[in-house]
Amino acid sequence: MNRQAQAVLLFLVGGAMVFAGVTDLSLRYVKAGLRPLLLVAGVVLAGAALATVWYELRATREREHHPHPEPRTSWLLVLPLFALILLAPPALDSYSAMRDGTALPPPVGLPALPAADPLRLTVVDYADRAVYDHGRSLGDRPVEITGFVGFDHDGTVYLIRMLLNCCAADARPVKVGLTGQIPPVLRPDSWLEITGTYTVRQTKDPVNNATIPFIEVKEAKPVPAPAEPYESLG
Amino acid sequence: MTTAKADPTGVEQGDADDRRGWHFNSLLVLTLLLLLGFQLQGPIRQALSAPAMQNWMTVFVAVVVQALPFLVFGVLLSALLAVFVPASFFARALPKRPALAVPVAGLAGVVLPGCECASVPVAGALVRRGVTPAAALAFLLSAPAINPIVLTATAVAFPGDPEMVLARFAASLLVACVMGWLWHRLGRPGWLRPPAHPSFEGAGRGAAFWGSVRHDVMHAGGFLVVGAMAAATLKAVVPAGWLHTAAGNPVVSVLTLGILAVLLSICSEADAFVAASLSQFSLTARLAFLVVGPMIDLKLFGMQAATFGRGFAMRFAPVTFALAVLTSALAGTVLL
Numbered sequence: 373m374n375r376q377a378q379a380v381l382l383f384l385v386g387g388a389m390v391f392a393g394v395t396d397l398s399l400r401y402v403k404a405g406l407r408p409l410l411l412v413a414g415v416v417l418a419g420a421a422l423a424t425v426w427y428e429l430r431a432t433r434e435r436e437h438h439p440h441p442e443p444r445t446s447w448l449l450v451l452p453l454f455a456l457i458l459l460a461p462p463a464l465d466s467y468s469a470m471r472d473g474t475a476l477p478p479p480v481g482l483p484a485l486p487a488a489d490p491l492r493l494t495v496v497d498y499a500d501r502a503v504y505d506h507g508r509s510l511g512d513r514p515v516e517i518t519g520f521v522g523f524d525h526d527g528t529v530y531l532i533r534m535l536l537n538c539c540a541a542d543a544r545p546v547k548v549g550l551t552g553q554i555p556p557v558l559r560p561d562s563w564l565e566i567t568g569t570y571t572v573r574q575t576k577d578p579v580n581n582a583t584i585p586f587i588e589v590k591e592a593k594p595v596p597a598p599a600e601p602y603e604s605l606g
Numbered sequence: 607m608t609t610a611k612a613d614p615t616g617v618e619q620g621d622a623d624d625r626r627g628w629h630f631n632s633l634l635v636l637t638l639l640l641l642l643g644f645q646l647q648g649p650i651r652q653a654l655s656a657p658a659m660q661n662w663m664t665v666f667v668a669v670v671v672q673a674l675p676f677l678v679f680g681v682l683l684s685a686l687l688a689v690f691v692p693a694s695f696f697a698r699a700l701p702k703r704p705a706l707a708v709p710v711a712g713l714a715g716v717v718l719p720g721c722e723c724a725s726v727p728v729a730g731a732l733v734r735r736g737v738t739p740a741a742a743l744a745f746l747l748s749a750p751a752i753n754p755i756v757l758t759a760t761a762v763a764f765p766g767d768p769e770m771v772l773a774r775f776a777a778s779l780l781v782a783c784v785m786g787w788l789w790h791r792l793g794r795p796g797w798l799r800p801p802a803h804p805s806f807e808g809a810g811r812g813a814a815f816w817g818s819v820r821h822d823v824m825h826a827g828g829f830l831v832v833g834a835m836a837a838a839t840l841k842a843v844v845p846a847g848w849l850h851t852a853a854g855n856p857v858v859s860v861l862t863l864g865i866l867a868v869l870l871s872i873c874s875e876a877d878a879f880v881a882a883s884l885s886q887f888s889l890t891a892r893l894a895f896l897v898v899g900p901m902i903d904l905k906l907f908g909m910q911a912a913t914f915g916r917g918f919a920m921r922f923a924p925v926t927f928a929l930a931v932l933t934s935a936l937a938g939t940v941l942l
Contacts, residue, residue, distance in 0.1 A: 377632040378824055384640075385827075389674060401668035406675065413675035416682065417823065423816035445828030445912070450639060452670040452831060458647045459654065461664040467657035471845065475883040480765050538876030540668035541837060544883050580850055580886060605879075 373446050379424040381449055386417030388456050396599045397456075400463040402539045403604050463601035464543050466522035466560045469532045473580025475544035477535070477605065479504055490514040490567050494603050495533035496546050502585030507570035517548065517587070518565045518595060521558050528575070529554055530584070531566055536602035543602060549575055549586040563598070567591040662842045669834035672873060673723045673905065677826055680724030684731035685818035689811055693736045704738045708786035711741035712779055715749030721874040722750035722900050723830070723909070727822045730913040739798055744786030746910075747926065750874040750900035751778035760896065763878035767889060769941055770896075777897045777937035781930045788925070799915035825912045833905020837871040844869070850886060859891040860938075864931040867899035874900035890938025897934045902926045 373381070392398040393410035402410070455461065479500040485491060491513050493501075498517050501509050519531040522545075529550040534543040550566070551573060558564075566589055573586040643650070654663065700707040718725060729746035733739055750756065752775050764770040852862040863884065872880055877899045881892040902923050911919035 373632040373636070373824070375820075377636045378820060380633065380636055382820060382823065385674075389671070392671060398671060401664065402672045406672065409675035409679075410671065413678040416678050416819070417674075420816055420819045420823065423812070424820050427813045427816065445832065446824040448828045448831040449824070450636070450643075452667060452834070454643050454650075455663050455667050456671070458643055459651055459663060461660050461667060464661060464664055465657065468661045468842075473850075477879075477882060478766075537879035538873055539672035541665050541672070541841060541870065542872050542876045542880045544880075582885075 373444075375424055375428050378446065379421040379428070381446070381453075382417050382424070383421035384453055385449055386414045386419075386421060388453055389414030389417065392456060397460060399600050399602070400461070400540070403536050403602070404600060406538070463597075464534050464540055466520060466532060468543075469520075469534060469545035469547070470522050470524070471579070472545050474499075474547040474577045474582050474584050475535065475580075476500065476503060476546050476582065482509055485509060485513075490516045492516045495519045495531065495548055496535055496603050496605070498587065499546050499548055499585050502548075502570055502587075503574070503583050507572070510570040512569055514567055514569055514590065515587070516565060516567050518563065518598065519548070520561050520563050520597070522547070522560055524578070529558060531564060531587070533603045534601070536604045540602075546603070547577065547584050549573070549584050550589050550592075551586045552589040553592070554589055555592050563595050565593045565595045567593075658842055662838045665841050666834050666838035669837055669871065669905070670831060673721075673830055673834070674827075676721050676723040676873070677727070677830060678823065680727040681819050681822040681826070683718075683724065684727040684822060685815050687728065687731040687735060688818050689815045691735070696732065696735055696737045700737065700741055704740050704790045705787065707738050707741040708744045708790065709783050711737070712744040712748040712782040712786065715745050715747075715752050715779075715782070716754070718745075718749040718753055721756070722903075722906050723826075723873070725749040726906065726909045726913050727826060730822075731818075733798070733914075738790070739793070739795075740786040740790035743789050743922075744782045746782075747785055747901045748779055748782035751775075751782075751897065756874050756878070756900070759875055760878040763882040767942070770889065770893065773893050773937050773941040774896050776941065777893065777930075777933050778900070780937070781897060781901065781926070781933045784929060784933075785922075785926055788929075797915075797921055798918050826909045829908030829912045830905055833871050833903070833908045836904040837869065840869045849884070853886040853888075853891075856888060856890070859887050860894045860931060860935050863887055863891045863895040864898045864927065864934070867895045868903045868927065870899075871903040871905045872899060888938075889942045890935060893938045893942065894931055894934035897937075898927060898930045901930050 389410050393407050393414060398407060398410055476496070476499050482501060482505055493515050495517050498515060501507060517531065519533040522530045522532045524530065530547040531550055532545050532547050535546050536543045551571060552568060566587060568587040568589040571586050571588040575584050575586070576582070577584050654660065700710055718728065725746050729742045732742040732745065757771050757775060760774055761768065761771045849862065853859050867877070877896060881895045884892055884895070907919055907923050910922065
C-alpha cells in the first residue's frame, strides 16, 4: 500500500472513530467512558493522514522519496471500517445472552433506596438485591426495570440486560425471570419496561448453574431500545 | 546493536508491486474497494443478517474500537520516544549490566498507564533506541499488567480478595523478569528481526514523528484486525457449557483459563471483571487468566509479530504462555 492510500485509509478510520464517538453508535460496542478517547484517537489518526499528505507533497517537490512498503495486512483495516460505517452491527442481543450463563456480580454494598414510587432500578441492582439480599431492601415496593426479552428452551421468559466493563467482548448477561402478568405475545429482543414486585421464586441458569431471580410483573410496557443498551458498574 | 538490521525478505515482498510490469496502484485499488463496498452494502447486509453473524460482527467491531485508542496512545508515545528522547538517555537511565537492567525495566512498566496494545509499539521503540532487548521485553510483558489503572481495576473487580492484586502484581513482574533473563541467556539476536522500520534520518522532527505514527498504526492495526476476528470467532463458537465442566479439576481449570485468556484477547484494563465473573473457577485459575492475558493473546501475538518479526513471536509466545501459567499456579498456591 503506498503512502497516498495509507493516508486515505488512516483518514477514513479516524473519521469513523470520531463519527462513532460523537453519535450513539459507539455505545453499541464500548462503554460510554471511552468516548473521549475515541474522539482523541480519531483526531490523531486523521492528523497523521493529513501530515502524511503534507510531507508527501513536500518530499516529491524536494527529492524523490524512497518508497517504504507496508505489509499487506494493512489492507485489513478496511474491514472494521466497512463493518462500522456500512453495516453498523447491533448491540449484543438475546442470541448471545442465552448462550451465556447469567453473570451477576456480588454487590459492593447495598445503599438505602430512595423513596420514589415506582422505584427505578437497573436490572443488575434488582437482581443483586433479590439474590444476595433476599429482597429485604425491596419488600413489597413496586420497582421498575428495563431490559430486552429472551426465551429459555423450556419457554421461561427473561428480562435481560448485558453488563459491560469495557467493550462488548467482555459483556455478560444478567437475567431476571418474569412471572405474573406477562404479556401474551412477546418477541425476543423487544425492549420492555417492567413494573413489578419482588418474589421469592428463583431458578438456576442451565448454562452455568448460577441463580436467576424472578420479578412478579404487574405491568409490562414496550419501549424503544435505549441509546445505551448496556449496563455497567460505574 | 544487532537488532536494527533490515529484514531483506520483507522489503523485497513489498517492493514487488512496483517492480512488476503493470503498475499496481494501491490508491486506485482502495478507492475501487470502498466504492464496491458502498454499492453492495444491501446484499452484504442481507448475507450477514443471521444472529450469529451479527453478534460476531458486534464483538469484532467492539474489540477494534476499544483497542484502537490505546494503540494510538502507545504509537504516539513510541513516536515521542523515537524522535524527542535521545538514545543516550536510555543508556544512562538503565543499569549497564543486562541482568540488572531487566528488573529495572520490568518495574518501569508501572508508569505506562495503558493496556497491552500500548506497550507493544513502545517496546519496539525502546529496542530501536538501543535498549537491551532483554530489558525491553521485560517492559513489554510487565507494563500492561502492573500499571496503576489495571491494578485498581483488579481491586474493584475482586472486592473480597485484595490479595488478588498482590498476586497479580508479583506473578506478572516475576514472569516478565524471568522472560527477560531467559532472553539474555538463551536468546539469539538473529531471532529478533523487526521488519524494516523507516529511518527518518535527515528528515525534520515533524516528518519523523508523523512518519513513525503512520507506520506503526498501519503495521499493528492490520494485525489487531486479525486478532479481533479470531477473538470474535471464538466468542461465537465456544459454548459456555465447556467452561463449567473444566472448572472441576484444579490443574485443568488453571490451564483452561490460561488458554481462554489467549483466545478471548480481552484488554488488560477489563480482564479483571471477566475473571471475577468466572466464579465457578478457583482464584488460582482466575489469576492465571489475569497473568497470561496481558502477556500473550491472539491480537498481541499478531502485534508482536508485526513489531519484532514472526520468527521471534513464534518462539517467544509459547515460552511466555508456559511460564505465565506455571508462575500463576505457584503464586496462587503461595499467596491466595
